[in-house]
Amino acid sequence: MKRKILATVLVLAVSASMLLSGCGGKGTNTADASKAKTLVFAQGADPRGLDPAFVDDGESAKVIVNVYDGLLKYKKDSTELEPGLATEWTISPDGKEYTFKLRQGVKFHDGTDFNAEAVKFSIERQLPPKRTDDMPYASFTYGPVDKVVVVDTYTVKILLKEAYTPFLSNLAMALAAPIVSPAAVQKYGDKFIENPVGTGPFKFVKWDKGQSIQLERNDDYWGEKAKVGKLIFQFTKENSVRATQLITGAVDIIDGVDSNNVAEIEKAGAVMAEDEGMNINYMAFNTSRAPFNDAKLREAISHAINREELVKFLYQGYAKVANSYMPSFIPGYNDKVTPYEYNPEKAKAMLKELGKENLEINMIVYSNPRPYNPAGQKLAESIQGYLLKVGIKSKINVYTWTEYKKKTQQGEGDILFYGWTGDNGDPDNFLSLLDSNEIASSLNVAKFKNAEVDKLLKAARGTPNGAERDKMYQDIQTIATKEAPWLPISNAKSMAAYSKKVTGFKYHPTGVIFFNGVDKQ
Template identity: 65%
Template sequence: MKKKFLSAIMAAFLAGTFLTGCGGGTASQSSKSSKTLVFAQSSDPRGLDPAYADDGESAKVMCNVYEGLIAYKEDSTEIQPCLAEKWNISSDGKVYTFNLRKNVKFHDGTPFNADAVVYNIERQLPPKAKDDMPYASFTFGEVAKVEKVDDYTVKITLKEPYTPFLANLAMSLAAPMASPTALKKSADKIMENPVGTGPFKFVKWTKSQSIELEKNNDYWGTKANLDKVVFKFIKENSVRASELISGSVDAIDGIDPNDIKKIKDSKLSLFQSKGMNINYMGFMCSRAPFNDPKLREALSYAINRDELVKQLYQGYSEVANSPLPSFIPGYNKDVKPYEYNPEKAKAMLKELGKENLKIKILTYSVARPYNSVNGQKLAESVQAYLAKVGVTATIDAFPWKEYKDKLFQGEGDMFFYGWIGDNGDADNFLSLFDTKEIKSTLNSAKYSNAQVDELLAKGRTTPNGDERNKIYSQIQDITAKDVPWLPISHAQALAAYSPKVTNFKVHPTGSIFFSKVDKN
């Protein structure tokens, strides 16, 4: 009996030693040594190729995988060097010369150099640029040519001076550098298998469920603290909050104001800051019935924005009077949309012969950083206001990717959408009214005004300062009268995370950079 007992102990010891050597018996040890952070957001990215993506869900993943020549500082849209160590601008403001960082490799081993920069930019310039590259014209539209000077020097020549150019090069969309090898091998594949130079490498994407990234141990800069970041897709705000409270996820964004109390009561950490965004109701301006600005004006009188924002967002959003947040240079403090006046709305509808107007509202079924209650609830609130002035509105709500496809195809008479500022420049918001951005889909209202186009062009070549601010102030006056879309609110940036997580923050652009985040 004693022999059998000793034999059993010895067998268990040997088995344990064997399993530990193979890694099989070290589950608890590896979980302690391996840091995995699970972050929950509302939906899948549209895609992971910077040239083809245009949404926040994509940007939040891509900013951890890719890098650009320039980066934003941690808490602002002030720029700093990244893959370019320094740069020089010619006296006429048209030639930018970038000195590139050496000894940097893409995740597939491809060297980062001048050839990579030229390839990434040229694919977004005519004649190579595709119609479904939404940020190409916005970011590189003023580029006349890009040239390799030597292996680590690139010269970009603009058609004319363009003040926002450097700020645009720090964006998470269009500007980041992807591996030329991966792009040449299969340009389509990089939409689902991104290859950049960033602090995290792509591992896998399980559609409608999650994306997994792992630490890039060969990263040229300071290595990430986390070993893995998992982006988990949970459509409903309240479900994400419950998952955080239960400990199933470590951090979330897109918080419903109704959930904030229980998040705080659960001793979780809340991130809160002024948001660089706009939540708006758009009109399809390119066709009847809303190609008539008077009809757009009439329906604007029907919406009680003050009441709407107070009820839906409970103090975590402020009423928007302009497309620009108040802290962006060029903000017009005197501009205001048409005030709530349902009697005026009814009178105008009668005058226009539209007393029994029937319209279709297109919206999204998920929460967005600029609209924490989701597009369906916002649309239903507006639907109720419109009913009071005799307008019958039906609502079609879709998941985010499908919604964007339908919107860009021109479906719906009215729609709900928003914008998260990319670079802190007024042009970044107001260019959404540029006629040339109809083709790129950034001008989702398909609004066209020659005076606005002219002012936007002037603003881009004017140096920062009072003269430039006056140009953008004038654009806000024009669009407030024309009403291509009705500004609703500016949302606070809200996120929540476990006390075990440190240095978690949402950048003003809405992106979340995980390279400095840690987990105890």
């Protein structure tokens, strides 16, 4: 009898415990379950680095926006600005003084305080005399900045040398603009690029080069807390392998989707995400030396390439032919310009006239897919075929993305392939790639110099948004189309694919992904 009573008591005790855990402990269990979730995102290559001052690539940006915050941020579906680490701001009537009130009580991931001194530190490390040529975004993000003044613990003023219309938009960008922990930069020195410390929704855990980066949720985040406990960026070079990883459940999300894999992905029940991309895919000539310091030769080469056929073949409806140096929906787009038309006979005649009918050149290209060119090196190989038809022999050197960036900085290649995903929706962000002042930073990969373009860029930056400013950018496109430092090729859709278990996934127009809004069932 005693045994039966004891058994009954134990059953009741267990039942009560289960009821209590199901009621009073509900919030804790939900939090624990959320923290146990791991989300795996596969992309084509490692970041170049995780210090926002020293990188300019999308692979880096996708990690950085989840580890750091900026003073301002973009809304989820646009480049419209909203408060970030700054809660409010004012601009002086002459457009040269910006005052920011900062969010209080925010901590960096290392436990140190976010404050006005941290903002001053993050900006001044990218200003002369500290700024170096290894900081690709510093000059056009902070070029107009004269000095940064700490007013009090949570108020900072940024003084400009001249009015600069894109300045606020630049402060929300994924690169250069994020605020870093001064203590961590001082602690790690040159290794900070591999040991990032920000205030963002995820904390850095580790980076296994060539394999993955692991982040964990920042439970003390001031904004929308992440819905998963771990976020892993996995690096898989081949498009087809990433597609297979998604289909088999080895990863949850992939980007750089090759159009050839779309049907297979959809058949397996995964979800395709397609958004109009704010990007440009182009072929650049090295205009700093022979043979392509000759604009007539650049024109002749342009006539040799059938862009419509190329885009249709390589991207199969997931990109459209680009006719200018930025997407058509960006303010200041010039719809009156088009690159030199496809005319191989004219190309041959011009080459003969220039004495270049037996020209031999070197091309360099990246091996991994890019958001603006998921076909990777196939683009260069296709161009090689067109050039051979007009008598031009070419050699292609292929590099991983990190190696490729170094080669472009070193000036390798007569022709190189590049692209750009817009950071802020402003025309200056695209056309600054033609600024001769950005040759040193490597953003101007064509090493193009044109005094009129430089003059127009400078004037447009100090002109308020509107028709007058738009006209300046349209004039730049007219000049560039004639001089042909690039051959614009395509504007790609932003393409990713994800498991049906994933919710809340969306590309931002700037090409990054804010993973604190993404969940996994």
